[in-house]
Amino acid sequence: MKILVCISHVPDTTSKINFTDNDTKFDTNGVQYVINPYDEFSLTRAMWFKEKQGASVTVVNVGGATTEPTLRKALAIGADDAIRVNAEPTDGLMVAKELAEVVKNGGYDLVLAGKESADYNGQMVPGMLASLLDFNFVNGCVGVEVDGTNVTLSREIDGGEEKVSSTLPMVIAGQKGIVEEKDLRIPNMRGIMMARKKPLNVVEPTGATAATVTQNFEKPAPKGAVKLVDNVDDLINLLHNEAKVI
Amino acid sequence: MSVLVFADSSEGKFKKTAFEVVSYGKKVAEQLGSDLVVLTINGGDASELYAYGAEKVVEVKNDLTSFNAKAYASIIKQVAEAKGATTVIIDSSVDGLTVGPLVAVALEAGYASNAVALPSSTSPFVVKRKAFSNKGFNNTEISTEKKVVGVAKNSYGAHENAVSGAVESFDASLPELGVKSESISKATGKVTIADADIVVSAGRGLKGPENWGMVEELAEVLGAATACSKPVSDLGWRPHSEHVGQTGKPVASNLYIAIGISGAIQHLAGINASKVKVVINTDPEAPFFKAADYGIVGDAFEVVPQLVEKLKAFKQA
Numbered sequence: 122m123k124i125l126v127c128i129s130h131v132p133d134t135t136s137k138i139n140f141t142d143n144d145t146k147f148d149t150n151g152v153q154y155v156i157n158p159y160d161e162f163s164l165t166r167a168m169w170f171k172e173k174q175g176a177s178v179t180v181v182n183v184g185g186a187t188t189e190p191t192l193r194k195a196l197a198i199g200a201d202d203a204i205r206v207n208a209e210p211t212d213g214l215m216v217a218k219e220l221a222e223v224v225k226n227g228g229y230d231l232v233l234a235g236k237e238s239a240d241y242n243g244q245m246v247p248g249m250l251a252s253l254l255d256f257n258f259v260n261g262c263v264g265v266e267v268d269g270t271n272v273t274l275s276r277e278i279d280g281g282e283e284k285v286s287s288t289l290p291m292v293i294a295g296q297k298g299i300v301e302e303k304d305l306r307i308p309n310m311r312g313i314m315m316a317r318k319k320p321l322n323v324v325e326p327t328g329a330t331a332a333t334v335t336q337n338f339e340k341p342a343p344k345g346a347v348k349l350v351d352n353v354d355d356l357i358n359l360l361h362n363e364a365k366v367i
Numbered sequence: 368m369s370v371l372v373f374a375d376s377s378e379g380k381f382k383k384t385a386f387e388v389v390s391y392g393k394k395v396a397e398q399l400g401s402d403l404v405v406l407t408i409n410g411g412d413a414s415e416l417y418a419y420g421a422e423k424v425v426e427v428k429n430d431l432t433s434f435n436a437k438a439y440a441s442i443i444k445q446v447a448e449a450k451g452a453t454t455v456i457i458d459s460s461v462d463g464l465t466v467g468p469l470v471a472v473a474l475e476a477g478y479a480s481n482a483v484a485l486p487s488s489t490s491p492f493v494v495k496r497k498a499f500s501n502k503g504f505n506n507t508e509i510s511t512e513k514k515v516v517g518v519a520k521n522s523y524g525a526h527e528n529a530v531s532g533a534v535e536s537f538d539a540s541l542p543e544l545g546v547k548s549e550s551i552s553k554a555t556g557k558v559t560i561a562d563a564d565i566v567v568s569a570g571r572g573l574k575g576p577e578n579w580g581m582v583e584e585l586a587e588v589l590g591a592a593t594a595c596s597k598p599v600s601d602l603g604w605r606p607h608s609e610h611v612g613q614t615g616k617p618v619a620s621n622l623y624i625a626i627g628i629s630g631a632i633q634h635l636a637g638i639n640a641s642k643v644k645v646v647i648n649t650d651p652e653a654p655f656f657k658a659a660d661y662g663i664v665g666d667a668f669e670v671v672p673q674l675v676e677k678l679k680a681f682k683q684a
Contacts (some may be wrong), residue, residue, distance in 0.1 A: 132499075134500070134613055134632055134633050134636055135632050138499045138502040138503045140503070158613065158614055159614070162614075212477075213468070213478065214471070214472075214477070214478065217468075217472075239500065239613070239636075240498065240499060241498045241499075241505075242481060242497070242498055242499070242500065243480050243481065243498075244464045244467075244468070244480055244481075245467070245468045245471075245478060245480060246468075247468070248436070248465060248466075248467065248468030248469050248472075249468040249469075249471065249472050249478075251436075251469070252440070252468065252469045252472035252473065253472055257437075257545035257546050258436050258437070258465075258469070258545075258546070259436075259546060260436070260461070260464065260465040261461055261464075261465070273549075276461075277461060278377075278434070278461050278462075278551065278553075279377065279382065279460055279461050279462075279559060279561040279562065280553050280554060280557075280559035280561060280562070281551060281552050281553030281554060281608075282551070282552050282553075282608075283433065283548060283549075283550070283551045283552075284548075284549040284550045284551075284552075285546050285547060285548055285549055286546070286547050286549055287545060287546040287547065288545075291545075296614070297607075297610075297614040297615065298607065302597075302601060302614070303601075331510075332471075332476070332477030332478065332509065332510060332511045333477045333478070333479060333507050333508060333509050333510060334507070334508045334510055335505045335506070335507055335508075336493060336505075336506045336507070336508050337505070337506050338498075338503055338504065338505050338506075339495070339503065339504040339505075339506065340502075340503055340504075341501065341502070341503070341504070344658070344660075345660075347646070347656050347657070347659045347660060347661065347662045348660065348661050348662070349656075349661075349662050349663070349664060350661065350662070350663055351663070351664075351665075352663075353663070353670060353673045353674045353677050354677060356645070356661060356663060356674070357674075357677055357678060357681050359661055360622065360643070360645070360661070361681070364622070364642075364643045364660065364661070366564075366565070366621045366622040366642070366643050367565070367589065367622065367678075367681075
């Protein structure tokens, strides 16, 4: 089984979100970047398939050279090799088209991703990629087993879970549950040393175009201070008469 | 030219988000000066949608017992093409978020998910979307002729706007499904976090799973869903399905009550789409007080039972 894991390079959740250039660009100043937490769950599941079922695991990112430390971290966690498509991501469709080319060229039969990225939260790329490739697609995956080309999965639905079956090739968008939080791996020194020697191949983009353009960003309106009350009668009164939510 | 809204349902009942996207689609159709067409797939009674402005409802009935991504994408495409729809509007239920990107590729349409407001302009077509876990918004222009808009849950709201509607059945062909549903497990008789107007959530401040009785009682009085912080689900005090926060379930309710939750950034990232937030915590320095609208500095073991008792009286009054 050849697995490709899509890795987004995203600001750490604790980052301050600011915009520059008249609010047209995300301000990267002082921002710490990490592997998208949702992708990390899927990458960890891929490592399980590598160790238990002999799968090969390639990680891929569409981005500039600044994303390479994030790919190296994925290699340190245990991926065999990495691909960076040398293009600034402009929208979900552009990224999905570039990834589709990587999947076709590499002959991958299982593509794993996180269900969303922690920056734009668009939940677009995995579904678009599946559609472009005409692969089977399961979103919000919280459990997956592969036997030959048969795949059994659990996916989250509103208010519960659904068990489904499918076949490779497929795209799976994972979230917490595909592995548990405790299964996530912190790269050890040996992994970090080995990652330096693993191949990180830079490929040039196909020139896929975006279908959307971000005109500008906005920050939420500043929030007023919390209203502290010292008894539940006042709270009920405020929720009823002021906030009108009960 | 028309605007097509997909009104999602589950087991023959419309989801709450279906009424929200019909309301949204009604306004977009007015902005564009075009007709509104609402599609249901094995959905509920079309008259429920008339109440929100759906004049034309297209019903697709088939043997599918539950959602299937490829099939739903194909049906939406077929109806969009038959009805000359250039704008397709989809909700942010789990199914809506799954099918949206597939529809966009099938129609060669630009896709903007997580829209929180009506288009600020229709030419160019610009829509405001939430991003960065609600710490920012981006105003996105869809530059293609066809457009798919995903509406963020509980952002626009459902607005009654009764019309006399008509229903038409549509015979859609099904593609190879690719993914087969085997079984569905759902908690019955409980308000789900996805559907709830009010969510009551508790954290490690409750000291142990044996103390959740009062949380459940509070949820019951309010008709709310129960939720918990990540440490609580990691400790196994509550099921993982109740974990809300960045890697857990997102919450976009009207009211979110946090009991004994300190308010780590990862927790807030998942719940800050909620409109009104209340915190009950003994520690006045807890970060949640900075994110909340209302707060009580106090011991949950005293405050919550009082709140239950007073709310019961309030509800009866």
